[in-house]
Amino acid sequence: MSTLHVLILAAGKGTRMKSAAPKILHPVAGTPMIDYVLDTAGALGPATRTVVIGHGADQVKAALGGRQGVRFLLQEPQLGTAHALMQAAPLFDGVAGTLLLLYGDVPLLTAATLRRLLDTHLQAGAAATVVSAVVPDPSGYGRVIRDDEGGVARIVEHRDASEAERAVQEINAGIYAFDLATLFHALNRISANNSQREYYLPDLVGIYRADGRRVEALVADRPDEVLGINSRVELAAMSRRVWQARNEALMLAGVTIEDPATTYVDAGVTIGPDTTLKPGVTLQGRTRIGFNCIVHSGVRLVDSILDDRVTVLDSCLVLGAHIAEGAQVGPFAHLRPDTHVGRDARIGNFAELKQTRLG
Structure with a gap:
């Protein structure tokens, strides 16, 4: 088994939460949402767990300071998901293995799904493997477009997708496993030539494909596993899901x-x-x-x-x-x-x- 490292993106402001507190510290069913992600990552037995922080960095460090084996990496300014990953390059210089990229606001993701992701990634010998989900209404999400062999040909944002691509119901959940041997060389070739002047991870797919490397996708069994939280309405809905699951387990x-x-x-x-x-x-x-x-x-x-x-x-x-x-x-x-x-x-x-x- 390849040595595993986990990087959790948690630098975002969470504007739609309309809160002075960092989004990832808001509780889901009584527990800060970042704690779910850290616990799930810890269940995989990684060599390292790194949390990328930005907005409210001091609050996040204070809240998580008691956790053993968690290190912090500051992203300042925040220029997109790929930019967050770029900040980690010095931490992984000369390090071999697999990097698992998670998000601090996706609390329902299970260790079982992540183990399947890692198995798929290693068995395929892929440069990158992304978690996807098949949903009835994919509006607004990036679509996973596969090649004839079932690999990922590209990830197309909704606004850029053709009519045929918009009909695809497999969406990009944004959770990745990367081969560290090729990751940062590819990252350095991502451009911020877009309207937001940010660096986006889906652009890596095209770079890997141009290099002749394979990109895979694993479909999550339950689409709700990969749901993120962006507002207090979504926070309340997620809490209800978690409380319901706990209550069902207790009744059983x-x-x-x-x-x-x-x-x-x-x-x-x-x-x-x-x-x-x-x-x-x-x-x-x-x-x-x-x-x-x-x-x-x-x-x-x-x-x-x-x-x-x-x-x-x-x-x-x-x-x-x-x-x-x-x-x-x-x-x-x-x-x-x-x-x-x-x-x-x-x-x-x-x-x-x-x-x-x-x-």
């Missing part, structure tokens, strides 16, 4: 969720079987819930532990607390950090506890 594992559409569970939460979540429950942080618990409507638990057979009645807020087996809390109770409710204890209406041991 034996948890009753009475209304999945109004139940919000963070990625770090664990819940035991035969526990019931009533409508309107929010579980955040590293909350752990045992088996046969009941969490009623309007409850929010953050970084808290519920042992087995605990009942939390309506409209309670529990922050950093531990509720022991058989206890009951609420309704309308507020448990603040470092509170411990003992076994079979009862906390009634409108109680507020902080740094307290009861029972």
Whole structure:
């Protein structure tokens, strides 16, 4: 297996988000979207993971500074996707292997798809392999045009496509595997002779083809895997997808969720079987819930532990607390950090506890 390096593009401003915060730090279902991409990349066991930063660079570094094995590369100014890749040339001077190019705003991409991408790339001996998707309405996307042998002949932007090319439903998802041996020589030949005066990665296809090198495409099994996020509307839609998938996994594992559409569970939460979540429950942080618990409507638990057979009645807020087996809390109770409710204890209406041991 070729040595793998991962480069994640995360320098963009995210203008349509209309936010002072970098786009990639906005949470999808409770987790910053860049974290999904870093976790997926980490599952592949790469030799290096590099995040290209630009707008809000200090905020991104502060948010990700605790991650082991992640390095940062500044792109300033931001002159397109190929320009971002050009900035990485000094990092990979004399380095052999495969470079996997990802985007910090594509959180649903799976490690399984990326493994298929790498396998396809290496087996074909390609200079580059791109992830594509077949969609019913490809309007606005670059089209993947294949040659007679099934390789990629070119990638054509929608505005430049002929009528026949616009009828093609296979689109460029922009995720690539590159052979490092040929990448930067080809990149240096990309021109910014376009209306935006930027350097675009799809131009590499023509350069590789002119050199007689092969370019492949792997079709993603699920088009939604390669969806990016460009607005808060898309952010909310993506969060709904993730929450739905988490809730389905919990229900298949034996948890009753009475209304999945109004139940919000963070990625770090664990819940035991035969526990019931009533409508309107929010579980955040590293909350752990045992088996046969009941969490009623309007409850929010953050970084808290519920042992087995605990009942939390309506409209309670529990922050950093531990509720022991058989206890009951609420309704309308507020448990603040470092509170411990003992076994079979009862906390009634409108109680507020902080740094307290009861029972």
